[in-house]
Amino acid sequence: MPHTALYTCSLCEAMCGIEVQVDGDRITSIQGDPDDPFSRGHICPKAVALADLQHDPDRLRHPIKRTPGGWEPVGWDEALDDIAARIHRLQQEHGPDSVASYLGNPNVHNLGSMLFIPELLRTIRSRNRFSATSLDQLPHMLAAYLMFGHELLMPVPDLDRSDLVVILGGNPIVSGGSIMTAGGVRRRLDAVRRRGQVVVIDPRRTETARRADAHHFIRPGTDVWLLLGLLRCSLEVGPPLLGHLAEHVDGLELVSAIAGRVELAEVARRTGLEPSVIQQLAIALRDTERAVLYGRLGACAQRHGGVAGWLLNVVNAVTGNLDQHGGLMVTLPAFDPLSPWGRRPKVRERFGRWHSRVRSLPELAGELPVSVLPEEIETPGPGQIQGLLVWAGNPVLTSSGGGRLDALLGQLRLCVAVDLYLNETARHAHYVLPAVPPLSRDHYDVAFNLLAVRDTARFAPAVLPADGQTRHDWQIALDLTDRLLQARGGGLRQRARLAVLRRLGPTRLLAAGLRAGPRGLRRGAAGISLRRLRAQPHGLDLGPLQPRLLARSPRERLQLAPEIFVAETERILADRGPSPEGLLLIGRRTLRSANSWLHNSPRMVKGPPRCTLLVHPQDAQAHGLVSAGRARVRSRVGEIEVVVRVSDEIMPGVVSLPHGWGHGREGVGWQIASAQPGASVNDLTDPQAIDPLSGNAVLNGVPVTLSPVDPPVEARAEDPPASEPAGGHG
Secondary structure (H helix, E strand, O other): OOEEEEEEOOOOOOOOEEEEEEEOOEEEEEEEOOOOOOOOOOOOHHHHHHHHHHHOOOOOOOOEEEEOOEEEEOOHHHHHHHHHHHHHHHHHHHOHHHEEEEEOHHHHHOHHHHHHHHHHHHHHOOOOEEEOHHHHOHHHHHHHHHHHOOOOOOOEEOHHHOOEEEEEOOOHHHHOOOOOEOOOHHHHHHHHHHHOEEEEEOOEOOHHHHHOOEEEOOOOOOHHHHHHHHHHHHHHHOOOOOHHHHHHEEOHHHHHHHHHHOOHHHHHHHHOOOHHHHHHHHHHHHHOOOEEEEEOHHHHOOOOHHHHHHHHHHHHHHOOOEOOOOOEEOOOOOOOOOOOOOOOOOOOOOEEEEEOOOOOOEEEOOEOOHHHHHHHHHOOOOOOOOEEEEEOOOHHHHOOOHHHHHHHHOOOOEEEEEEOOOOOOHHHOOEEEEEOOHHHOOEOOOOHHHHEOEEEEOOEOOOOOOOOOOEOHHHHHHHHHHHHHHHOOOOHHHHHHHHHHHHHHHHHHHHHHHHHOOOOHHHOOOOOOHHHHHHOOOOEEEEEOOOOHHHHOOOOOEEOOOHHHHHHHHHHHHOOOOOOOOEEEEOOOEOOOEOOEOOOOHHHHOOOOOOEEEEOHHHHHHOOOOOOOEEEEEOOOOEEEEEEEEOOOEOOOEEEOOOOOOOOOOOOOOOOOOOOOOOOHHHOOOOOOEOOOOOOEOOOOEEEEEEEOOOOOOOOOOOOOOOOOEOOOO
């Protein structure tokens, strides 16, 4: 019987509510849910691709094992028994750190993964834990930890009440927010413009910039200088406007001393922005009653990303926009990852408790930067990585130095992938274990309710049952955890605990967390429970953000000037060397991609090629390039060939290539749905190039050279932008 199911799209941070039309075991259409209190009917093209994932014949539906004759089906028990035995043997021979893990982005959109994979990682007991976190957001997390006491206490723009939004290195119209979960962000930004102004600062005239009131180009990698200029100009105009935070902040004197050392002429030289623009922005952030400065991937995935992440909070603080309506604020989600069982978190050591073996980079929140993964595989000695568990990730295409990693994965004694597809990373695995697709699992957004511009809650039951021999991620995690404990010949208490967790499953654990959470039933009849959410399938609106930073912080006093940020800023200010010369490469998002996947969905890749190198007309002429021609792009670590698109939307001296492409490699278990497999930007990014504080990969501002490949037989005019073209700096 045809029916409509309500669900939440889980392909990006926006948390858009959707209506899914179901006929038997088929999805016939997907539309926005107009009654969702958060997204209010908005969806982007990715949402309709959920049906393509569900029904894709290339999606894995049974476990497979690598054999001398190729991939062969294998039973779950045989696969898990052998994987657990081999992990145990490797760790006995080479120590616990010899087996590493990498968690891809889809895990944070998966309720079961969020609740149960940590149990498996604790059981593996390896310090070599990696994830996509260190490719895009470690600077924000480090600033939150050192300033506010917890790495997840990242304040987000109160977008719905702001009268001025300054966006630095972000493209929310394509990203859906990104550490600013904002379903229907285009509508929200248009509302800001009706009330006031939106300003974008980016090396590319992004989709967001095209709809803004003003856009300013900035040289990649110089965002930290702009932030220092804004700090100097703000404190030059008047005293800091800390408001109710004034009596609860340490470090203001150090911040003021740094501002006094900043020379506006040097800021202008570095960034390419006129001093008057910087002054006007600083004054507007101070004088507009409800204003916010928001910075994202372009600002943090660069060589000074750690200091930039810190200064974003500092500038908002001194201009009176931290923990204020319309400024940067923190959320109060119904299920609270900071304190899932209702207890206020304590300040704990979460940074630098151990370091990577080869380069001695610090951990943060239990993870090491993924930039060190290649060297930890190839460098002999105690602790060398011999085995790798990749869960819903494709670091060959998405991590810095992906080409080098691609060459190294085949050397591992054990590689296991949990994924929907046999992708560019999983092709190196000994086993690939198929998880259920998104629409076949219950969904509640644990991660992104913590980063949303408005507090809401929505539970979405699975739309269709799991098919084939797929298993839920949480079931795979528990099955493997149990076998590892058996292989070690002990852990009876933990195995009993696993049995309890298995009976509960993620949905009943969610119910317990909602009851105990800050908005739970102990708050009275209006408290949030899973039963109440089931009765409100469109979701509950819990209201706008409120000033809560002091109440949410584990710290008694907020730290405006943590020592490592101050010391690194001193080094930056002391550097009077010349700005980098030559061309600089930045990445960008595409609205019809979910990082490295959805590219075998015909509706997602139809139209003109999307993996194109944006080149300014001046640079194209200087290097003999034309639109639709091909360019050879070289960096210190690699080279690729890619289709060129000449456009003045990119500033001179900068080129841009989207991430997540580079398909068509031997052994991949699906075929791209277009004739354009593209090229991987991460064959050019350098794993040695990191932010020195957080270890985050440098993905923007990569020095490159260009040269033409064979010129096209007939150069055609520049392709017009697609209706949802690729994203930008952020």
